[in-house]
Amino acid sequence: MSHRTLPDNHPGAAATTRSDVDGIHISLKGRLDALGTAFLWDDAVTLVRSGQHASVTADCADIEYMDGAGLALLLKLREEAALAGGKLTITNLREEYQQLINLTWDCELPQWTPKAKERRGFAEAVGKATEEVLLGLREMIAFVGEATVMILQTIRHPSQVRWKDVLLSCINVGVDSLFIIVLIGFLMGLIMSFQSAVSLQRFGGEIYVPNMLGLVMFREMGPLVTAILLAARSGSAFAAEIGTMKINEELDALTTMGLSPMRFLVIPKLLSALAMVPLMTIFFNMASLVGGAIVMLSLGFPLVTFTSRVFAYLHFGDFWGGMFKAVVFSILVAGVGCLRGMQTKDGASAVGLSTTSAVVSGIILIAFADGLFAVAFYYLGW
Amino acid sequence: MMDTRKPVISVRNITCGYDETVVVKDVSFDIMPGEIFVILGGSGCGKSTLLKNMIGLYEPMEGQVLFGDNDLVTAQGDERNQIIRQFGVMYQMGALFGSMSLLQNVMLPLEEFSDLPHEAKTMIAKSKLAMVNLENALYKLPAAISGGMKKRAAIARAMALDPQILFLDEPGAGLDPISSAELDELILNLSRTLGITFVIVSHELESIYKTADRVIMLDKDVKQIVAEGDPKELRDTSENIFVKRFFHRMPSLGKTGQEVKCPVAE
Ligand SMILES: Nc1ncnc2c1ncn2[C@@H]1O[C@H](COP(=O)(O)OP(=O)(O)O)[C@@H](O)[C@H]1O
Ligand SMILES: [Mg+2]
Numbered sequence: 001m002s003h004r005t006l007p008d009n010h011p012g013a014a015a016t017t018r019s020d021v022d023g024i025h026i027s028l029k030g031r032l033d034a035l036g037t038a039f040l041w042d043d044a045v046t047l048v049r050s051g052q053h054a055s056v057t058a059d060c061a062d063i064e065y066m067d068g069a070g071l072a073l074l075l076k077l078r079e080e081a082a083l084a085g086g087k088l089t090i091t092n093l094r095e096e097y098q099q100l101i102n103l104t105w106d107c108e109l110p111q112w113t114p115k116a117k118e119r120r121g122f123a124e125a126v127g128k129a130t131e132e133v134l135l136g137l138r139e140m141i142a143f144v145g146e147a148t149v150m151i152l153q154t155i156r157h158p159s160q161v162r163w164k165d166v167l168l169s170c171i172n173v174g175v176d177s178l179f180i181i182v183l184i185g186f187l188m189g190l191i192m193s194f195q196s197a198v199s200l201q202r203f204g205g206e207i208y209v210p211n212m213l214g215l216v217m218f219r220e221m222g223p224l225v226t227a228i229l230l231a232a233r234s235g236s237a238f239a240a241e242i243g244t245m246k247i248n249e250e251l252d253a254l255t256t257m258g259l260s261p262m263r264f265l266v267i268p269k270l271l272s273a274l275a276m277v278p279l280m281t282i283f284f285n286m287a288s289l290v291g292g293a294i295v296m297l298s299l300g301f302p303l304v305t306f307t308s309r310v311f312a313y314l315h316f317g318d319f320w321g322g323m324f325k326a327v328v329f330s331i332l333v334a335g336v337g338c339l340r341g342m343q344t345k346d347g348a349s350a351v352g353l354s355t356t357s358a359v360v361s362g363i364i365l366i367a368f369a370d371g372l373f374a375v376a377f378y379y380l381g382w
Numbered sequence: 383m384m385d386t387r388k389p390v391i392s393v394r395n396i397t398c399g400y401d402e403t404v405v406v407k408d409v410s411f412d413i414m415p416g417e418i419f420v421i422l423g424g425s426g427c428g429k430s431t432l433l434k435n436m437i438g439l440y441e442p443m444e445g446q447v448l449f450g451d452n453d454l455v456t457a458q459g460d461e462r463n464q465i466i467r468q469f470g471v472m473y474q475m476g477a478l479f480g481s482m483s484l485l486q487n488v489m490l491p492l493e494e495f496s497d498l499p500h501e502a503k504t505m506i507a508k509s510k511l512a513m514v515n516l517e518n519a520l521y522k523l524p525a526a527i528s529g530g531m532k533k534r535a536a537i538a539r540a541m542a543l544d545p546q547i548l549f550l551d552e553p554g555a556g557l558d559p560i561s562s563a564e565l566d567e568l569i570l571n572l573s574r575t576l577g578i579t580f581v582i583v584s585h586e587l588e589s590i591y592k593t594a595d596r597v598i599m600l601d602k603d604v605k606q607i608v609a610e611g612d613p614k615e616l617r618d619t620s621e622n623i624f625v626k627r628f629f630h631r632m633p634s635l636g637k638t639g640q641e642v643k644c645p646v647a648e
Contacts, residue, residue: 134625196411242479245479245480248475248476248477248479248480249473249474249475249477250477250478250479251436252439252471252473253471253473253475253477253479253539254440255438255439256437256439256466256469256470256471257466257490257491257494258463258466258467258491258495259490261490
C-alpha cells in the first residue's frame with residue numbers, strides 16, 4: 001500500500017474505508033502524529049477520492065493520539081469532500097481533539113492551485129515591464145528636476161542651506177574616501193603604463209606611454225572611476241541613511257514639522273558630492289600620473305621626459321571636459337542614492353534593497369551618461 | 383450635553399487607504415478644544431492610517447480635515463504651513479533624529495522657525511525637556527536612552543513650538559507599566575496646565591480609562607466608527623458587541639460558531 005514505513009517504536013496508524021448508501025465511512029486508527037499521518041496520508045486521501053461519493057464520515061473512535069498533523073489530514077479530507085460537492089462529518093472524536101479542531105475548523109482555508117497566479121501573455125508582460133521602467137524614469141527625472149531647482153535656489157538664498165550638514169557630508173564623501181581614490185588611481189596608472197609599455201616596447205614606442213596615460217586618465221578614466229567609487233561608497237550610504245530614516249518615520253516627522261526632507265537631507269548631500277567629486281577626480285588623476293612616472297623611471301626615462309610629454313599632449317580642454325563629466329556624474333550618483341533612500345518601503349530588508357538599487361542604478365546612469373558624453377564630445381570636436 | 387464650542391478639528395467624510403485598498407471608509411468626527419480624544423481599535427484597523435491622513439502626510443481618497451475653517455487636504459504653500467504649525471506629532475517609534483542629541487532634536491524646529499536669540503532657543507528646548515523629566519539626558523543620543531525616554535523626548539520635540547494640538551501615535555505601546563503610567567500623568571498634566579488638545583491613537587485600556595475624555599472606536603472589517611463616547615460609560619453600559627469584546631477583552635467569537643455581526647453606530 002504505502003511506500004512509507006513506520007519506525008519500529010511507532011504504535012501504528014491506519015485508515016480503512018467502506019462505502020454504503022450514506023457515503024464513504026473512513027475510520028482512522030492509532031497514533032496520528034507527524035510520522036503516523038505521513039504513513040497513511042496518501043492512502044486516506046486516495047481512498048476518499050476514489051470512493052466516488054460526496055458525503056464522507058470520519059470515524060475517529062480509535063484515534064489514540066492526534067496533533068497538528070492529524071488535524072491537517074481531517075482538513076484535507078474535508079477539502080476532498082467539498083470538492084466532490086459534499087461534506088465531512090466527524091464522529092466519535094474525543095473531547096480534547098474536538099477542541100483542537102475548533103481552532104481552525106471555521107476558517108476557510110484558501111485552496112492553493114498553481115493556476116491561481118495569473119499568467120500574463122508575452123506582449124502584456126513586455127508592456128507592463130516597459131510601463132514600470134518608464135514610470136521609474138519619470139520619477140528619476142522629476143527628482144533630478146526638483147533637486148536642480150533647489151540647488152539653483154541655494155545660490156540665491158545661501159542662508160537656507162544647512163552648511164554644517166554639507167560640511168559633515170563633505171568629510172564623508174571626500175576626506176574619508178581619499179585613501180581609496182588615491183590607491184586605485186595609483187594602481188591604475190601603474191598597471192596601464194606597464195601593460196602599454198610592454199606592448200609598445202616591441203616597436204620601440206615606450207616614449208608614447210605618457211601621452212596616452214595623461215589623455216586617458218584626465219578625459220575618461222578619472223571621472224568614470226571616481227564616480228563609480230562614489231556610487232559604491234557614498235551612493236549606497238546615502239540610500240541607507242535616508243532609507244533608515246524613512247522606516248523610523250523620521251522623514252514623516254520632518255514633513256509634519258514643516259521641513260522639506262528634500263532641503264533638509266538631499267540638498268546637503270548633493271552639494272557635498274558636487275564639491276567633492278571633481279576634487280577627488282583631480283586626486284585620482286595625479287595619483288595615476290605618479291603610478292605612470294614610476295613605470296617610466298624604471299624603464300630608464302628621466303622624470304622630466306615623462307612630465308613634459310604628459311603636459312605637452314594634454315590640453316586644458318581635456319581637463320575641463322573631465323571635470324564637467326565629474327560634476328554630472330556626481331549629481332547622478334548622489335541624486336539616485338538619495339532618491340532610492342526616499343523610495344524605501346517598509347521593513348528591514350527594504351533598506352538593503354534600496355542600497356543595492358542605489359549602487360546599481362548609479363553605475364548604470366554613469367555608463368549611460370558617459371556614452372552620451374563620448375558622442376557629444378566627438379561631434380563637438382573636443 | 384451639547385457642546386456649543388467650535389471644534390478645533392473636524393474630520394468630514396474621510397476615506398483613506400493605500401492604492402486600491404480602503405482602510406477607513408467615510409468617517410466623520412469632531413475634536414473639541416482642550417479635550418483628550420482617543421482613537422482606539424485593534425491592531426491593523428487603520429488607526430495610524432487615519433492619523434497620518436489627518437496630519438497631511440497622506441492625501442485622503444475623499445473627505446476634508448478642517449483645522450478651524452481651513453482644509454488641510456487642499457491647503458497649499460503658506461496656508462498649509464500655517465496649519466501644520468498648529469500641531470505637533472509624536473510618532474509610534476519616536477522618530478528622533480539619530481545623529482542629534484535630545485537637545486538638538488528639540489532645538490531643530492526652533493532653529494528653523496523662530497527668530498529668537500540662540501540662548502533663548504536653548505533655554506526653551508531645555509525647559510521642554512525638563513517638562514518631560516529628561517533634564518538629565520539633554521546631551522544623550524536617541525540610541526542611548528530607553529523606549530519610554532524616547533517617547534517623552536519625542537513629545538518634548540513635538541511641543542517645541544508650543545502647538546495647540548498634539549497627535550500621539552500609540553504613546554504607551556512597548557512601555558513597562560511604570561513608564562506608561564508616567565506618560566499618562568504627563569499627558570494629563572500638559573492637558574490641564576497648557577490646555578493642549580490631544581489626539582491619541584491607542585489600544586491600552588488602562589491608559590484610556592485614565593486619560594481619555596472621549597473615544598472613537600474603529601473596526602477592521604466595518605472600516606468605520608463602531609462606537610463613540612466616554613470610555614468608562616462605553617465599558618459599563620454599551621450593548622455594542624464590538625465595544626464589549628474590546629473593553630472586556632473577549633476573544634473573537636467567530637470560531638465558536640456564533641457569527642458576529644453588528645450594526646454600525648451612528
Ligand atoms: N504603507 C502601507 N502600504 C499598504 N498598506 C498598509 C501600509 N501601512 C499599513 N497598511 C495596511 O493598512 C491597514 C491599517 O494599518 P495601520 O493604520 O498601521 O493600523 P493600526 O495603526 O491601527 O495598527 C493594515 O491592514 C495594514 O496592512
Ligand atoms: Mg499603528
